[in-house]
Amino acid sequence: xxxxxxxxxxxxxxxxxxxxxxxxxxxxxxxxxxxxxxxxxxxxxxxxxxxxxxxxxxxxxxxxxxxxxxxxxxxxxxxxxxxxxxxxxxxxxxxxxxxxxxxxxxxxxxxxxxxxxxxxxxxxxxxxxxxxxxxxxxxxxxxxxxxxxxxxxxxxxxxxxxxxxxxxxxxxxxxxxxxxxxxxxxxxxxxxxxxxxxxxxxxxxxxxxxxxxxxxxxxxxxxxxxxxxxxxxxxxxxxxxxxxxxxxxxxxxxxxxxxxxxxxxxxxxxxxxxxxxxxxxxxxxxxxxxxxxxxxxxxxxxxxxxxxxxxxxxxxxxxxxxxxxxxxxxxxxxxxxxxxxxxxxxxxxxxxxxxxxxxxxxxxxxxxxxxxxxxxxxxxxxxxxxxxxxxxxxxxxxxxxxxxxxxxxxxxxxxxxxxxxxxxxxxxxxxxxxxxxxxxxxxxxxxxxxxxxxxxxxxxxxxxxxxxxxxxxxxxxxxxxxxx
Amino acid sequence: xxxxxxxxxxxxxxxxxxxxxxxxxxxxxxxxxxxxxxxxxxxxxxxxxxxxxxxxxxxxxxxxxxxxxxxxxxxxxxxxxxxxxxxxxxxxxxxxxxxxxxxxxxxxxxxxxxxxxxxxxxxxxxxxxxxxxxxxxxxxxxxxxxxxxxxxxxxxxxxxxxxxxxxxxxxxxxxxxxxxxxxxxxxxxxxxxxxxxxxxxxxxxxxxxxxxxxxxxxxxxxxxxxxxxxxxxxxxxxxxxxxxxxxxxxxxxxxxxxxxxxxxxxxxxxxxxxxxxxxxxxxxxxxxxxxxxxxxxxxxxxxxxxxxxxxxxxxxxxxxxxxxxxxxxxxxxxxxxxxxxxxxxxxxxxxxxxxxxxxxxxxxxxxxxxxxxxxxxxxxxxxxxxxxxxxxxxxxxxxxxxxxxxxxxxxx
Numbered sequence: 100x101x102x103x104x105x106x107x108x109x110x111x112x113x114x115x116x117x118x119x120x121x122x123x124x125x126x127x128x129x130x131x132x133x134x135x136x137x138x139x140x141x142x143x144x145x146x147x148x149x150x151x152x153x154x155x156x157x158x159x160x161x162x163x164x165x166x167x168x169x170x171x172x173x174x175x176x177x178x179x180x181x182x183x184x185x186x187x188x189x190x191x192x193x194x195x196x197x198x199x200x201x202x203x204x205x206x207x208x209x210x211x212x213x214x215x216x217x218x219x220x221x222x223x224x225x226x227x228x229x230x231x232x233x234x235x236x237x238x239x240x241x242x243x244x245x246x247x248x249x250x251x252x253x254x255x256x257x258x259x260x261x262x263x264x265x266x267x268x269x270x271x272x273x274x275x276x277x278x279x280x281x282x283x284x285x286x287x288x289x290x291x292x293x294x295x296x297x298x299x300x301x302x303x304x305x306x307x308x309x310x311x312x313x314x315x316x317x318x319x320x321x322x323x324x325x326x327x328x329x330x331x332x333x334x335x336x337x338x339x340x341x342x343x344x345x346x347x348x349x350x351x352x353x354x355x356x357x358x359x360x361x362x363x364x365x366x367x368x369x370x371x372x373x374x375x376x377x378x379x380x381x382x383x384x385x386x387x388x389x390x391x392x393x394x395x396x397x398x399x400x401x402x403x404x405x406x407x408x409x410x411x412x413x414x415x416x417x418x419x420x421x422x423x424x425x426x427x428x429x430x431x432x433x434x435x436x437x438x439x440x441x442x443x444x445x446x447x448x449x450x451x452x453x454x455x456x457x458x459x460x461x462x463x464x465x466x467x468x469x470x471x472x473x474x475x476x477x478x479x480x481x482x483x484x485x486x487x488x489x490x491x492x493x494x495x496x497x498x499x500x501x502x503x504x505x506x507x508x509x510x511x512x513x514x515x516x517x518x519x520x521x522x523x524x525x526x527x528x529x530x531x532x533x534x535x536x537x538x539x540x541x542x543x544x545x546x547x548x549x550x551x552x553x554x555x556x557x558x559x560x561x562x563x564x565x566x567x568x569x570x571x572x573x574x575x576x577x578x579x580x581x582x583x
Numbered sequence: 584x585x586x587x588x589x590x591x592x593x594x595x596x597x598x599x600x601x602x603x604x605x606x607x608x609x610x611x612x613x614x615x616x617x618x619x620x621x622x623x624x625x626x627x628x629x630x631x632x633x634x635x636x637x638x639x640x641x642x643x644x645x646x647x648x649x650x651x652x653x654x655x656x657x658x659x660x661x662x663x664x665x666x667x668x669x670x671x672x673x674x675x676x677x678x679x680x681x682x683x684x685x686x687x688x689x690x691x692x693x694x695x696x697x698x699x700x701x702x703x704x705x706x707x708x709x710x711x712x713x714x715x716x717x718x719x720x721x722x723x724x725x726x727x728x729x730x731x732x733x734x735x736x737x738x739x740x741x742x743x744x745x746x747x748x749x750x751x752x753x754x755x756x757x758x759x760x761x762x763x764x765x766x767x768x769x770x771x772x773x774x775x776x777x778x779x780x781x782x783x784x785x786x787x788x789x790x791x792x793x794x795x796x797x798x799x800x801x802x803x804x805x806x807x808x809x810x811x812x813x814x815x816x817x818x819x820x821x822x823x824x825x826x827x828x829x830x831x832x833x834x835x836x837x838x839x840x841x842x843x844x845x846x847x848x849x850x851x852x853x854x855x856x857x858x859x860x861x862x863x864x865x866x867x868x869x870x871x872x873x874x875x876x877x878x879x880x881x882x883x884x885x886x887x888x889x890x891x892x893x894x895x896x897x898x899x900x901x902x903x904x905x906x907x908x909x910x911x912x913x914x915x916x917x918x919x920x921x922x923x924x925x926x927x928x929x930x931x932x933x934x935x936x937x938x939x940x941x942x943x944x945x946x947x948x949x950x951x952x953x954x955x956x957x958x959x960x961x962x963x964x965x966x967x968x969x970x971x972x973x974x975x976x977x978x979x980x981x982x983x984x985x986x987x988x989x990x991x992x993x994x995x
Contacts, residue, residue: 327709379713382797406706408714489679493686500683505618505668509843513681545704551726554733565733570716574803577716578727579734579830582758 104128106462107285107294109272109308111135112143113248114443115300116255117455123262124459125468130294131256131264132287134271134304136572137527139252139535142302142444145378145410147326147356147364149340150184150244151446154209154217155351161426163212165450165457170242176452180254181480182246183359187339189243190225192234192395198344199236205345206238216241231336231396243340245359248448249535250480253525255451258478260524262471267292268527269573272301275311281436298438298458303376303413305441313434317415317441319374320423324367324412325384328405330543333398334361341395353391355399360510360538365392365399367410378409405543415442428454430461438462481519481536485511506556507549509542517553521560528561530554531571554578588612588903590678590691592669592844595624597876598697599652600889604896606659610903614689615656615663616680622656622663623649624699625722626885628729631750633777637886648885674849674869692903696845696859696867696874697892700881702747703837705799710742712799715806721747721835728754736831740808741765742796746774746883746970748835753782755833762786763827766794766810768817771944773837775883775970795819796832805832838881848872855923856880862911862928863935864898865891870907873899880925880938883972887938894936909933913954913982918991920945922969931982937990938974941967945994952977954988967992 106122108115111133119131135141153167177184193202202219209217218239220228225237260266270287275297278284285292299308306317340356356364368384368391385407392399415424424442431437438461443454462468484492484502496503501515520536521528533539533553540546540553554568554577565578588610591598594617602613621627626634629645636642639651656663667682676694680687702720719727719735725747727733737760741748744767752762765783770793772779783790791810797819798809807828811819840858842850850859851868858879859867866873875892882888902908911928917939925938937952937960945967952960959981967973982988 328706377713378802379798380709380711382711385709385711401707401709404707404709405704407709489686489688492681496681496683496685503681503683503685504666505670505681508618508668511670543707544701545706547701547704547720547723550723551731554727555731572803575716576804577735579737582728582732582734 104130104292104294106296106298107132107283107292108298108300110301111138111256111266112141112300112302113139113252113255113448113451114440114454116252116259117451118298118300118458119259119264120255121455121459123259123264124471124474126471129264130292131266132270132272132285132292133266133268136268136529136569137532138256139249142413143252144249145408146248146448148245148248148358149356150246151449152214152240152243153212154205154214154240158211162446162450165426165453166446168453169449169451173244179476180258180478182251182254184244184246185359186242186244188239188241189340189342190229190232190237190239191342191344192225192232192237193344194235202236202238202344209238214240214242229338232341245357247359253536254478254480257524261478262474266525272308296436296462300440303411305413306415309439309441312437312439314429314431314439315418320414320416321372321374322412322414323370323372324410325380325388325407326364326366327388327407329363329365329399330403330405331361333363333403336398337363337396343395353388355392355396376411380407380409406545412444414444426454428457428461435465481516484513484516506552507539507542509544510538512537512539517556518560521557528557529569529571585687585689587614587689587691589693589695589899590689591615591695591697593617593624593697593699594622594663595697595699596626596649596885596888597892598695599649599656600892601695601697601875601896602661603652603655603659604893605900606661608896608900610900613661615661616667616669617663617665618668620666622653622665628726630729634885637884638889669844672844672848676871693871693873693899695899696872696878697876698841698844698878700838700840700877703839705834708836710796710799713801715801715804717805717830718832721745721751721833724751724833734758737761738829739763739831739833740827740829741833741835743767743834743836744772744774744790745835745837746778748833749774749778749782751833752788753786756786762788763829765790766796767792768795768813773970799832804830808832838877840878840881842878853923853927860927861925863926863930863933864908865895866898866908871902880923883970887972887974912985914987916987916989918989920992921990924990931979934976934978936974937977938972939990940969940972941992942969944968945992948992948994950990950992952988952990954982954984955986957981959988
């Protein structure tokens with residue numbers, strides 16, 4: 100495995116990639132071991148894409164602290180990493196007296212947490228902020244925002260890769276041993292990776308990796324959430340996320356959230372599923388999304404359904420109290436050179452970089468890190484043709500005629516963008532990899548127009564056989580061969 | 584800015600037919616804009632025969648049928664931009680086109696919308712289950728097989744009995760794949776009787792009516808589907824679930840007119856057709872913007888697409904010369920038994936062609952066009968099915984007022 104690493108990061112989601120990026124500021128040989136064929140295929144890619152404010156968790160928790168820190172700095176992060184985001188604010192609305200009382204409780208927590216600019220508002224002001232929202236009262240949270248979780252995770256990973264981190268895909272960690280010299284021998288799908296440090300950022304698998312590293316065993320408790328994605332035609336009617344008042348258990352039922360690209364997400368539903376990892380959508384939850392979503396936002400109509408997806412949130416419980424654990428960033432004297440991250444769920448996307456900095460601090464407690472003077476925090480994404488002014492579009496086409504060929508009609512993605520995505524710095528070569536990097540096939544026709552072009556271009560550019568083309572993972576083949 | 588008499592968006596059967604007829608009516612400056620590298624539209628991938636029986640009295644393959652129009656357009660010297668995509672259409676008929684030599688803006692006097700339709704997807708239907716590979720709409724599978732020489736699978740289940748799905752059932756069988764069954768949620772087929780006969784019955788492929796796929800199974804590649812019988816309200820009947828192992832699921836569950844550009848131009852759409860509201864000239868709510876073919880309403884046969892597109896040429900030519908067309912103030916509405924009608928309004932001063940589809944199959948029946956108490960036209964039919972479009976001419980002679988007109992069907 101290309102020699103010995105200083106740091107092996109297990110898991111290439113938003114947390115693993117943020118840790119990789121922050122550690123690449125130092126002179127270290129770093130690898131990321133990811134079991135899927137791309138980053139953000141687990142928890143990081145299956146969520147609501149919200150830049151949380153920090154109102155949803157109790158004061159004093161690590162998750163609250165990280166969330167507030169991540170929220171406050173996101174303009175700078177977005178600028179450095181070229182990640183589109185919008186600080187659109189958020190409404191948590193209430194109907195009736197019972198909900199108003201719960202909403203006021205939440206508002207007091209927001210004040211205590213020091214969430215900037217939050218206000219309790221009445222019906223008229225709700226309508227002023229978003230005419231398509233409704234409610235008797237609402238908390239308006241101006242610091243909340245929306246971002247694309249795929250773009251953000253990919254940006255962190257690409258920035259890490261630019262700064263020397265090596266990503267290994269299709270590498271599922273199956274065991275970890277410790278050699279006499281203290282080195283970790285990390286057994287994965289294709290062989291053994293040897294590293295001085297090991298960092299567990301494996302999201303849903305973190306409870307399995309934790310004891311392998313020598314940390315505690317945790318019982319996984321998983322929550323399954325189903326979402327519906329609506330057409331941009333519905334998105335035109337929604338400027339900010341609308342949440343209902345938390346239910347009596349403190350959980351949020353189905354909410355509606357605009358995406359940074361202009362669609363609307365309806366969901367998630369909440370189902371406790373134990374240990375099972377099942378990403379199947381169910382008819383029952385499809386119906387629930389329709390009914391509950393419609394109450395918050397009148398444009399939740401069948402005609403606007405584009406696709407559904409399921410996210411699974413890892414939660415870990417305290418072995419003693421059985422309560423849900425706060426974010427855990429653990430080190431242990433008996434396990435030197437290891438950092439164990441457990442219980443990282445919402446607001447993990449917002450908290451990724453603050454968590455990563457805390458991981459770096461833990462590493463620094465055990466060894467002196469030498470600054471990587473060539474570290475460049477700036478990463479540029481693929482220029483989105485559809486987001487440009489007409490003059491700029493014309494200029495690009497004249498520079499590169501591939502910008503004049505629209506491959507994905509719904510999202511107006513050009514051949515030039517697809518080509519850049521195919522040659523991405525991480526070496527991802529699946530159909531979904533291109534999709535997450537360009538939005539091709541994410542629109543209302545779901546690839547009806549562009550998919551044949553994407554697969555043909557993958558074959559041509561990477562000299563792949565038809566049978567090598569994968570949708571998103573090993574075994575998810577697209578074709579069985581030639582017709583003749 | 585470049586100026587054109589007519590810009591036709593889409594070089595498929597509708598666009599080509601409109602272009603040829605306009606040119607024949609001495610409209611010199613006609614431009615077709617086509618996003619594919621060749622003209623012909625979806626017919627390029629329809630290598631089966633049966634096209635042209637109505638329009639030409641002869642059976643052609645899709646490419647042969649469209650080549651007739653492509654050759655005629657070429658002979659008439661009609662301009663066509665290919666590999667060029669219209670990305671915007673403004674209400675004042677400025678067409679923005681992305682092409683390899685730059686972004687062009689063209690001011691058109693008249694615009695013909697001929698963008699066709701797209702296929703309804705799994706996501707739009709919200710079919711439960713996992714999201715493995717191996718799920719294709721029928722048209723995409725057809726494109727892979729016929730244009731890219733690519734086999735998408737071997738053990739096939741087809742959901743929906745739309746015509747493309749039926750055609751693909753036969754195509755898969757001929758190429759050595761095994762088509763296990765076709766499931767249709769309605770109690771009657773969505774596709775044409777001739778396709779049921781020639782594509783399913785001739786190959787012993789079972790068609791299950793009132794059945795739907797209720798779950799998709801498989802983590803990587805699709806492994807199978809759960810299917811159930813449905814009741815009259817299309818809800819699955821408990822206890823009827825069956826599991827069909829497969830490596831491919833083909834969806835043929837409906838076509839949706841592709842009207843994103845029409846909406847950008849401010850064209851009003853009819854929720855029934857999902858296409859534009861048009862008058863007897865096929866003019867939309869935006870003066871000088873016309874629509875024909877599957878972008879207006881989904882047709883059963885390409886021959887009718889061509890005929891419809893040809894029929895709008897006279898009015899479009901008149902609009903280009905005179906800058907306006909007679910006002911159409913008489914509304915046409917379908918009765919509940921009729922799914923939709925085209926046109927939705929008329930002037931009352933000209934004869935017009937009426938197109939419609941019934942919502943459910945009916946036996947011997949009479950279709951009646953009535954203004955108030957007055958019957959304007961009636962047509963008797965041995966039967967009417969949703970799969971088949973019904974068309975007939977209506978004379979304006981008996982239209983004597985501005986009252987709305989209703990079109991109804993009566994079973995006899």
